[in-house]
Amino acid sequence: MSNIPAELRFAESHEWAKKEGDLIVVGISDHAQEALGDVVFVELPEIGKVFAAGDAAGVVESVKAASDIYSPVAGEVVEVNEALGSEPEALNNTPYASWIFKIKPSDADADLAKLLDAAGYKAAIGE
Amino acid sequence: MGQRTPLFDLHLALGAKMVDFGGWDMPLHYGSQVEEHHQVRRDCGVFDVSHMNVIDVTGSQAQLWLQYLLANDVARLQSPGRALYSAMLNNDGQVIDDMIVYLTDSGYRLVVNAATGDKDLAWMQAHLNDFDVQLTAHPELALLAIQGPHARSKIAELVPNARAELIRQLKPFEGRQEGDWFIARTGYTGEDGLEIILPAVQAPSFFNDLVGAGISPIGLGARDTLRLEAGMNLYGQDIDEHVSPLVSNMAWTIAWEPAARQFIGRGALEAERDAGVASKLVGLVLEERGVLRAHQVVRIAEIGEGEITSGSFSPTLSKSIALARVPMATADRAEVEIRGKWYPVRVVKPAFVRHGKTLI
Numbered sequence: 001m002s003n004i005p006a007e008l009r010f011a012e013s014h015e016w017a018k019k020e021g022d023l024i025v026v027g028i029s030d031h032a033q034e035a036l037g038d039v040v041f042v043e044l045p046e047i048g049k050v051f052a053a054g055d056a057a058g059v060v061e062s063v064k065a066a067s068d069i070y071s072p073v074a075g076e077v078v079e080v081n082e083a084l085g086s087e088p089e090a091l092n093n094t095p096y097a098s099w100i101f102k103i104k105p106s107d108a109d110a111d112l113a114k115l116l117d118a119a120g121y122k123a124a125i126g127e
Numbered sequence: 128m129g130q131r132t133p134l135f136d137l138h139l140a141l142g143a144k145m146v147d148f149g150g151w152d153m154p155l156h157y158g159s160q161v162e163e164h165h166q167v168r169r170d171c172g173v174f175d176v177s178h179m180n181v182i183d184v185t186g187s188q189a190q191l192w193l194q195y196l197l198a199n200d201v202a203r204l205q206s207p208g209r210a211l212y213s214a215m216l217n218n219d220g221q222v223i224d225d226m227i228v229y230l231t232d233s234g235y236r237l238v239v240n241a242a243t244g245d246k247d248l249a250w251m252q253a254h255l256n257d258f259d260v261q262l263t264a265h266p267e268l269a270l271l272a273i274q275g276p277h278a279r280s281k282i283a284e285l286v287p288n289a290r291a292e293l294i295r296q297l298k299p300f301e302g303r304q305e306g307d308w309f310i311a312r313t314g315y316t317g318e319d320g321l322e323i324i325l326p327a328v329q330a331p332s333f334f335n336d337l338v339g340a341g342i343s344p345i346g347l348g349a350r351d352t353l354r355l356e357a358g359m360n361l362y363g364q365d366i367d368e369h370v371s372p373l374v375s376n377m378a379w380t381i382a383w384e385p386a387a388r389q390f391i392g393r394g395a396l397e398a399e400r401d402a403g404v405a406s407k408l409v410g411l412v413l414e415e416r417g418v419l420r421a422h423q424v425v426r427i428a429e430i431g432e433g434e435i436t437s438g439s440f441s442p443t444l445s446k447s448i449a450l451a452r453v454p455m456a457t458a459d460r461a462e463v464e465i466r467g468k469w470y471p472v473r474v475v476k477p478a479f480v481r482h483g484k485t486l487i
Contacts, residue, residue, distance in 0.1 A: 036168060037144075037348065038161040040440040041418050043466075060465065061418040063160050063440050085416065092159075120228075 001127055002030040005096055009112050010121035011072040016096065017115060023102045024073050024112075026038075028060065030095045031125045036062040039091045044080040045101050051075065051110050058100060073107065073111035074101040128152065130292060132177035133269050134326040134334055140264035141344055149242025149363075150174055151178040153347050160348035164442040165431045167316055167353055168483050169265050171275025172345035173337045180244035181324055182251070185234035186260040193228065193235060195390055196254060198372060200382035202433045204230035210313060214372045215247065216392030220399060222366045222375065223250055227313055229302045236302075236309065238270070238322075240362045254391065273342065274320030274353075279312070284319060287338055294321065315350065317357025317481045352439050355448065358410060359476035364421060365408065365436040365450050373399055374452060376408040376477050379429055404455060406433065410477040411449040412487055419449035419472070424464045427457045433461065446486070450477055 008016040014032035018025045033039065043059040051057050051071040058069040079102040084090060090098040105111060116124060143154035154175065156163055157228065161405075166172045184193060193201040199213030214222045229236040239247045251262055251291040251467045283291040290305050297303065300454055302311025302322070309324040325333065338344055351361070358376070360366045366375045373381075373396060381396060382388070413419050419438030426432055433453030442449045448460045452463065453474070462469040475487045 031191055037156065041162075041416055043417075061440070063348060063442075064155075066420065092323065 002034060002125070003096070004030070004118045004127075006118045008075070008096070009072070009117060010099045010124075011070060011115055012124055015069060015072045017072040018064050019108065019112070020102070022104065023078065024075065024105050024108060025102050026057075026069075027094060027099045028091060028095060029068065029121070030121045031127075033092045033095045036060060036064065036067060038063045039088045042084040042088050042091065042100065044082070044084065045077045047077050047080060049077045051077070052068060052072060053114070072115055073103055073105045075105035075108075077101050078104045083105035087104065114125060130178070133177055133330045134175045134177065136176065137331055137334055138344070141338065143344070146323060146347070148347055149178065149240070150242055153178060154344070156346035156348045157344050160346065160352070161442045162265035163343060163345045163349035164352050166343045167318060167349060168443055168480070169275070169420055170351075171273060171278035171281055172343045173321065173334065174272040174274065174345050174347075174350055175334065176272050176322070176329070177269040177330065178241035178481040179270050180237060180239045180241065180247070181233060181265040181270065182208040182237045182248065183231075183263045183265065183291065184237060184256070184260060185263070188259040189234045192255070192258040193262045194388055195258075196251065198229070198381045198390055198392060199228075200365055200388060200398070201230070201235065204228070205383065206230070207232050207302045208297075210300045210302055213280045214366075214377060215250070216371070216390070216396070217368060218257075218395065220371045220395030222362070222370060223247065223368060223373060225360065225362055225366060225377075227311075229309075229311065231304065238324075241424065243362060267327055268324050270322060271330065271334060272314055272316075272320065272322045273337065274314045274316040274345075275317050276319055278318070278320040280287075281340065281342060282337075283335055304335060315357075316353040316360055317359070318353075318483070330458050352442060353451065355437055355439055356443055356480035357442050358450070358476070360408075360450070361437060370452070371396060371399055373404045374408065383396060392434045406452050407455050407457070408436070408450055408452050408477055410473055410474040410487070411435065411438075411451050411461065411463065412444075413447040413449075413463070413470060414473065414477075415470055417447060417470060419447045419463055419465070423449075424471065425451045425472075426454055426462045426464070427453060427460075428462075430454050431457050432460075433457070434453045441479060444485060448479050
């Protein structure tokens with residue numbers, strides 16, 4: 001059973017999203033990191049890049065494979081977690097403390113409402 | 128559901144993440160593939176490789192037949208216990224499989240790959256011709272690999288005296304029968320270690336004893352990164368029925384002498400050699416962050432293009448490495464395309480780590 005914090009929203013593609021002031025913080029779920037295995041490289045999006053909800057925004061590479069990360073909400077990337085460059089395994093060790101990027105959302109409430117809550121995500125991953 | 132080795136239930140009990148490998152349900156890792164990799168390089172670990180196939184070759188013409196069947200020459204095995212690595216080629220000189228051949232007291236023992244077992248046996252049977260040879264497959268045997276710098280000393284403490292003595296005496300690339308076990312000092316990791324072929328019914332308790340003695344179980348994930356660092360080919364990925372040993376870093380396994388030995392594929396290999404071999408298998412090292420993967424395109428300025436055959440992250444080197452087939456004229460620099468961008472890579476001999484030491 002993976003860890004699914006109640007205060008987060010989840011995309012079916014296994015990203016989590018959290019409201020932080022005016023911004024949305026994005027990472028990958030515990031279930032995702034476990035499925036990926038040892039993460040060895042994270043390709044971060046460029047600051048200033050604008051995404052629609054569901055756009056490929058970056059890549060997480062584990063020893064096993066490369067997986068796209070999709071932006072769960074629309075908006076502009078304003079911050080990226082550079083620390084993942086030297087410590088990509090943080091995504092394995094602390095998936096909910098290890099954010100990947102922060103977005104200034106164009107319509108946060110509408111996009112967040114389309115995401116799954118903890119119970120919905122738990123059901124989606126069959127737990 | 129795939130085929131299962133005798134250790135299937137134990138893998139589950141040890142928390143393995145299982146994957147399909149050549150039709151077999153096998154452990155990918157038991158938690159962390161990278162940790163398992165380090166465990167083998169620094170200490171030792173045990174792999175279940177019972178999905179591989181053991182075939183014994185007996186009969187008065189066993190040697191003569193294998194000299195016809197294989198590109199390497201089993202006559203090089205001077206005394207029982209000695210082993211060699213060889214390709215088995217088709218008539219076009221391309222690789223049907225690669226294998227280890229041991230000379231035993233009663234004939235030869237072949238250990239071939241998992242997914243190719245049926246194909247190999249069919250090919251062998253179709254080429255028995257009039258040779259006085261008997262082939263015996265051994266599905267009732269299990270195969271465990273215990274690899275790492277401390278593998279032999281740790282195993283020697285866990286087995287009866289006669290086996291411990293054999294384990295101490297075995298030279299690299301030797302294997303011998305001891306009771307109903309066949310113990311060989313071979314492996315697929317670039318470290319010292321053993322491969323033990325034993326009755327399947329004994330495998331779970333022996334595997335359990337090893338784990339109980341603190342020898343970590345290691346999955347196929349780490350097996351792949353260990354063999355990649357060691358620069359060893361994986362059948363179905365770096366070599367297959369579309370390439371010859373000449374373009375696969377396996378020229379050393381072709382025994383051209385004696386010139387009169389007419390092994391299957393010889394004519395095609397000679398033609399390829401005489402025409403000038405077009406490509407070669409090399410190692411690539413990515414100095415920037417990122418991960419090289421199979422099938423990415425390799426570009427060599429003013430020379431041409433090649434392709435990665437195996438790529439991953441090297442836990443020992445903390446950077447990405449790959450095997451790639453590139454034009455023969457390739458020197459020491461190339462570029463690889465990763466998601467639309469070109470990254471510079473170093474071209475090196477295809478061996479990155481051996482016996483815990485970095486070679487590049």
